[in-house]
Amino acid sequence: MSVVGIDVGRSQHVAAVCRDQAQEAERGVLRVASGREGFDQLDAWMARQGEVALVVMESSGHYWMPLASHLWARGQSVAVVNPLRAKYFAKSRLQRTKSDPADARMLAVLGMSTQPTPREPLAGGELREASRFVMTLVQEQAKVCQRLQRLIDLGFPELGMSSRTPAVPVPWRYCGWPPRRRRYDASERPAWRQPKLPADGAAWEPGRRPS
Numbered sequence: 001m002s003v004v005g006i007d008v009g010r011s012q013h014v015a016a017v018c019r020d021q022a023q024e025a026e027r028g029v030l031r032v033a034s035g036r037e038g039f040d041q042l043d044a045w046m047a048r049q050g051e052v053a054l055v056v057m058e059s060s061g062h063y064w065m066p067l068a069s070h071l072w073a074r075g076q077s078v079a080v081v082n083p084l085r086a087k088y089f090a091k092s093r094l095q096r097t098k099s100d101p102a103d104a105r106m107l108a109v110l111g112m113s114t115q116p117t118p119r120e121p122l123a124g125g126e127l128r129e130a131s132r133f134v135m136t137l138v139q140e141q142a143k144v145c146q147r148l149q150r151l152i153d154l155g156f157p158e159l160g161m162s163s164r165t166p167a168v169p170v171p172w173r174y175c176g177w178p179p180r181r182r183r184y185d186a187s188e189r190p191a192w193r194q195p196k197l198p199a200d201g202a203a204w205e206p207g208r209r210p211s
Contacts (some may be wrong), residue, residue, distance in 0.1 A: 005058045005107025007062040009101045010034065014100040017049050018108035027104035034063065040072050052076065054118060058083045058103075062208060068121035077118035079111060086110060154181050183186035 002187050005025065007014040013032050018025040030045045032038035046052050055071055057079045069107050086103075088108050095102065110116070152159055 001051055001053045002054045003108050003111035004046060004049070004052050005104045005111060006055060006067065006107070007054050007104040007107065008057050008060055008067060009036075009100065010061075010063055013038065013042070013067060016101065016103040016104035016108045017052075018105070018112045019050075021112065023109070025108040027105075029101045029104055031100075039067070042067075043074065046076075052197070054079055054115070055108045056081060056116060058086050058107065072121055078121050079116035079118045079119050080100055081110070089114070145191075165184065193208060 002019045003014050004018050005018070011034055013034055015030040015032070016025045016028075025171075030042065032041045032045075032055070035038065054077055055078050056113055057078070057080055064080060068080060071078050086107060090106050093106070095106060
């Protein structure tokens with residue numbers, strides 16, 4: 001059983017293999033382009049490695065998504081690990097060299113020693129990307145509103161008396177809404193609202209209760 005570690009990059013990927021419970025990965029690595037032609041070269045190279053039980057890569061940016069999707073579609077078990085987990089594993093091994101081949105060999109050893117759980121790499125990926133996009137739009141909108149408010153405060157400070165934000169229209173009291181309640185005199189009151197007169201026929205006086 002072999003484990004392949006792949007260091008993902010923007011223009012190229014580097015793959016290394018660790019065999020049969022070995023403590024170290026093989027020194028030889030494969031460099032392929034991050035495209036369809038490179039994926040075909042990687043498939044041919046993995047076919048020559050015998051039985052590959054697991055492919056391990058880091059979730060760095062979005063560059064891992066096409067490669068992981070390609071390997072998963074071919075029926076290969078793929079484990080995408082957190083970059084912090086890979087970093088701490090490299091520190092535990094006292095790895096001092098920082099290069100693409102060294103990272104690929106480290107990922108292969110990580111997969112052989114810890115056996116991360118393989119799962120579908122892009123499960124829920126569309127929802128995560130959509131959520132991040134929406135949050136980015138909300139943050140950009142807030143920044144634009146703050147800049148507009150700053151320009152309004154600098155050029156027209158008197159507008160701050162009628163509007164708190166540039167997106168809020170003129171307050172209701174300047175638009176005639178809500179309508180003011182019309183006042184009416186006592187003669188317009190309905191009969192059931194008229195004051196009751198005393199039973200003896202005397203004139204009603206303020207403060208006197210009707211009998």
